[in-house]
Amino acid sequence: MKQIHALALALLAGTTLLACSEPPAPPAPPAPPAPPAGSASPKGFIGREVEKAITEARQELRNGNISISDGFNLNVNGTQVHTTDAGLPKAEITPQGDLLVEGKTVPVSAGQREQLLDYRGRIIGLAEAGMAIGVQGADIAGEAIAGVAGAIFGGNEGEQAFEQRMQAQGKKIEAEAVKLCTQLPGLLASQQALAASLPAFQPYARMTQEDIDDCGKHKTGNGVSVTSN
Numbered sequence: 001m002k003q004i005h006a007l008a009l010a011l012l013a014g015t016t017l018l019a020c021s022e023p024p025a026p027p028a029p030p031a032p033p034a035p036p037a038g039s040a041s042p043k044g045f046i047g048r049e050v051e052k053a054i055t056e057a058r059q060e061l062r063n064g065n066i067s068i069s070d071g072f073n074l075n076v077n078g079t080q081v082h083t084t085d086a087g088l089p090k091a092e093i094t095p096q097g098d099l100l101v102e103g104k105t106v107p108v109s110a111g112q113r114e115q116l117l118d119y120r121g122r123i124i125g126l127a128e129a130g131m132a133i134g135v136q137g138a139d140i141a142g143e144a145i146a147g148v149a150g151a152i153f154g155g156n157e158g159e160q161a162f163e164q165r166m167q168a169q170g171k172k173i174e175a176e177a178v179k180l181c182t183q184l185p186g187l188l189a190s191q192q193a194l195a196a197s198l199p200a201f202q203p204y205a206r207m208t209q210e211d212i213d214d215c216g217k218h219k220t221g222n223g224v225s226v227t228s229n
Helices: 002-013 045-063 110-153 155-197 199-204 209-214
Strands: 072-076 079-083 091-093 099-101 104-106 224-228
Touching: 045 110, 091 110, 099 199, 110 155, 155 199, 155 209
Parallel strands: none
Antiparallel strands: 072 079, 072 224, 091 099, 099 104
């Protein structure tokens, strides 16, 4: 039964997502990627509660400024893609495609604004994909916790069947988490194009090809999280 408890805790731990935001009124951002294959409305209490919190976080992401100065962490099954704040001035991209540095608007052309919106949209898409996986993980965790009593009374055979079912579900979540890595090349290309076009953005372009290469190296581990410091 220790394996069941550990799996439930691991899946719950994989639902973390934090994002910095401040809310002005926006136009609609670029459409995010489709949810993970097989995703559906959560069935369990834990999954439903996590979905409520994530719905609020999603609205904050879309409606608020996206911080690009504080660094971010993408944890995929124990492998981290990490950028630090490097002591840079506070910088944000607004829903309208403005670049703010220390609260002051940086002048941009129409083309640069389009690039800023593309970069912002890709960050939001990555975060929302992580949220969708988190809801799935929370639902499975709730199922694991609810099924513990039944597994106990089912004897060794019932316990083994339950563990196998939960492990199979966990592997599906891990596979979905690895798919997040496929979004990183597009994010890097968007970052590099913006840095080449807009000098004020260059210090904040800290993601590298090495980050992409490291993403998803470990196929199993600690779930998925996307955090902005």
